[in-house]
Amino acid sequence: MAKFQTLAEAVAENLKDGDTAAFEGFTHLIPHAAGHEAIRQGRRDLTLVRMTPDLIYDQMIGMGCASKLVFSYAGNPGVGLLRRVRDAIEKGWPNPVEIEEHSHAAMANAYEAGAAGLPCAVFRGYRGAGLAEVNPNIRSITCPFTGETLAAVPAIRPDVAFIHAQKANRRGDVLIEGIVGVQKEAVLAARRSVVTVEEIVADFDDVHPNACVLPHWTVTSIVEIPGGAHPSYAHGYYPRDNAFYLAWDKIATDRDGFLAWMKTNVIDSGPDAFAGRVVALNGKG
Amino acid sequence: MADFTPDEMMTIAAARALRNEDVCFVGIGAPSAACNVARLTHAPDITLIYESGTIGTAPEVLPLSIGDGELCDTAVTTVSVPEMFRYWLQGGRVTVGFLGAAQLDRFGNINTTVIGDYHKPTVRLPGGGGAPEIATSCGEIFITMKQGKRGMVDTIDFFTSLGHGSGGDDRARHGVTTKGPTLLVTDLAVWRPDPDTKEFTVVSLHPDVTREQVQDSCGWTVRFADTLEQTPPPSALELKTLRDLQERTRIAHGEAA
Numbered sequence: 001m002a003k004f005q006t007l008a009e010a011v012a013e014n015l016k017d018g019d020t021a022a023f024e025g026f027t028h029l030i031p032h033a034a035g036h037e038a039i040r041q042g043r044r045d046l047t048l049v050r051m052t053p054d055l056i057y058d059q060m061i062g063m064g065c066a067s068k069l070v071f072s073y074a075g076n077p078g079v080g081l082l083r084r085v086r087d088a089i090e091k092g093w094p095n096p097v098e099i100e101e102h103s104h105a106a107m108a109n110a111y112e113a114g115a116a117g118l119p120c121a122v123f124r125g126y127r128g129a130g131l132a133e134v135n136p137n138i139r140s141i142t143c144p145f146t147g148e149t150l151a152a153v154p155a156i157r158p159d160v161a162f163i164h165a166q167k168a169n170r171r172g173d174v175l176i177e178g179i180v181g182v183q184k185e186a187v188l189a190a191r192r193s194v195v196t197v198e199e200i201v202a203d204f205d206d207v208h209p210n211a212c213v214l215p216h217w218t219v220t221s222i223v224e225i226p227g228g229a230h231p232s233y234a235h236g237y238y239p240r241d242n243a244f245y246l247a248w249d250k251i252a253t254d255r256d257g258f259l260a261w262m263k264t265n266v267i268d269s270g271p272d273a274f275a276g277r278v279v280a281l282n283g284k285g
Numbered sequence: 286m287a288d289f290t291p292d293e294m295m296t297i298a299a300a301r302a303l304r305n306e307d308v309c310f311v312g313i314g315a316p317s318a319a320c321n322v323a324r325l326t327h328a329p330d331i332t333l334i335y336e337s338g339t340i341g342t343a344p345e346v347l348p349l350s351i352g353d354g355e356l357c358d359t360a361v362t363t364v365s366v367p368e369m370f371r372y373w374l375q376g377g378r379v380t381v382g383f384l385g386a387a388q389l390d391r392f393g394n395i396n397t398t399v400i401g402d403y404h405k406p407t408v409r410l411p412g413g414g415g416a417p418e419i420a421t422s423c424g425e426i427f428i429t430m431k432q433g434k435r436g437m438v439d440t441i442d443f444f445t446s447l448g449h450g451s452g453g454d455d456r457a458r459h460g461v462t463t464k465g466p467t468l469l470v471t472d473l474a475v476w477r478p479d480p481d482t483k484e485f486t487v488v489s490l491h492p493d494v495t496r497e498q499v500q501d502s503c504g505w506t507v508r509f510a511d512t513l514e515q516t517p518p519p520s521a522l523e524l525k526t527l528r529d530l531q532e533r534t535r536i537a538h539g540e541a542a
Contacts, residue, residue, distance in 0.1 A: 026337055026338070026352055026366050027337055027350045027351060027352025027353070028337070028352050028354070028357075051366070052414070071412070072412065072413070072414060073411050073412050073413070073414035073415075074409070074411050074412050075410075075411025075412070075414075077313065077349065077350030077351060077352070078313055078314070078348070078349035078350050078351075079349070081409070081410065081411060082411070085409070086408075086409045089406070089409045090406060090407075090408075090409055101398075101412055103413050103414070103415065103416070103417040103418055104336060104366070104370060104413075104414050104415040104418070105370040105371075105374070105375065105415065105417070105418040108366045108367040108369070108370045108371070109367060109370065109371065111367065112367040112371075123370075123371070123375060123418075124375050124418075124421075124422070125375075125417060125418045125421075126417055126418075127421045127447060127459045127460055127461050128420075128421065128444060128446075128447025128450055128456070128459040128461065129413070129417040129444060129445065129446060129447060130398065130403070130443045130444035130445060131398075131413065131417065131445075134403045134404070148460075149460065178354065178357045178363065179337045179338055179339065179352050179354075179356075179357050179363055180338065180363070180364075180365050180366075181337070181338070181352075181365065181366050182365065182366045182367060184365065185365070185367060212365075233354055235354050235357060239353075239354050240349070240350065240352075240353055240354060242349040242350075242353070242537075242538040243538065245349060245350070246349075246538070
């Protein structure tokens with residue numbers, strides 16, 4: 001049963017040092033507020049799972065939260081590289097981070113397998129791809145019916161999944177609209193889940209019968225944080241802050257500049273600041 | 286002197302290769318511009334798919350990421366990412382995959398993963414994302430990139446996605462039945478794979494480009510077709526379409542704060 005909590009409570013109860021955690025949202029609905037709370041609470045030694053680490057893991061890894069990263073595309077989408085992730089992988093700053101690298105198809109299949117309660121995902125992939133030679137978790141399986149060789153990767157089963165969504169109702173059901181990514185799979189694959197939402201409404205009386213809804217009994221904790229996906233976006237609320245994604249490339253360039261930005265905007269700030277960050281964006285999307 | 290840039294010629298030449306009936310999996314960056322110029326000129330019915338799950342999208346401005354909201358707003362339908370990769374890509378419903386490359390070899394193999402050793406990289410690049418399976422599941426692959434000796438190299442540092450492997454029928458030996466790279470469009474030329482060796486061969490030079498320029502900005506010894514064509518220069522409509530699109534995009538994404 002979903003509990004309605006503050007972000008500090010939800011993160012403290014559901015994310016422990018050493019956990020495997022997935023903060024998902026494919027470009028859209030990235031749970032940045034939750035990532036910031038994990039940084040403020042000083043979580044360490046996390047295995048962070050995410051298809052596109054994006055700015056959220058650039059920040060968490062740069063602040064020393066992680067010892068391992070499982071991912072499929074570690075770039076600042078449309079801008080370039082993730083400078084803090086690079087610094088950790090290339091130079092071990094602020095601490096060495098082990099990587100387990102996949103393709104998008106593999107990660108998507110692995111989340112789905114996790115949600116489906118399967119031990120592994122089977123798909124037609126990685127043919128002629130170098131990752132199969134450097135990642136021991138990429139293996140193959142022979143179809144018992146056709147003899148075709150298919151790729152196999154372990155299911156993703158996080159200790160906890162964090163996602164951001166548009167709405168929860170008072171029962172704790174969660175509505176996700178727009179680019180739905182892998183969030184439903186991530187929540188159903190995880191032991192625990194924390195969902196931050198733009199708003200809590202009385203009920204979903206106007207949604208389409210096929211809408212993407214997570215029933216309240218699949219969610220551990222719900223937190224209302226308007227703007228909580230910024231600089232990612234919430235379809236129907238505010239657009240992606242592309243200017244910030246461009247600006248981040250400079251902020252994250254050097255360690256001192258990064259740490260100064262994190263102190264001002266994360267360590268000395270809190271979840272209530274997110275609403276203000278999207279005010280200027282409203283009406284643009 | 287022509288009144289268009291090599292970059293503009295590259296994007297427009299790449300756009301021309303797309304057909305109105307294509308279902309195209311769009312990579313971000315140069316491929317995205319080319320695909321949308323095609324949609325706004327000769328291929329209005331083309332289906333553009335971005336890996337965020339947006340199918341049949343028609344953005345007014347170029348997305349910065351593969352998941353900008355406008356892709357979803359203008360799409361025929363938006364599916365989950367697992368569905369995108371399982372039903373639509375792996376299911377064989379995509380006719381063309383359009384990719385960019387950080388490093389490319391003469392057989393269309395692409396590296397976007399690392400420069401240097403994988404375990405001790407000199408430069409850690411973003412990685413493959415959707416590319417490993419796009420490269421093998423789409424009916425054929427178009428590649429577009431600017432020429433340069435750092436990008437077009439004799440040997441790539443990492444096989445992010447399979448092109449024609451070591452050439453000839455190597456692709457089939459990996460169990461892959463799709464065509465693989467059939468087109469490379471650079472800022473200087475149009476290239477097609479040799480039917481037998483599968484090595485990219487220059488078939489058309491862009492206006493005012495010389496063979497020497499192509500060779501001087503390429504890390505392998507370039508093969509030229511026996512009958513070398515000249516790429517028709519951009520038409521007024523093509524240029525206006527591209528420039529308007531880029532101007533709308535610049536305004537929409539705003540200046541970095």
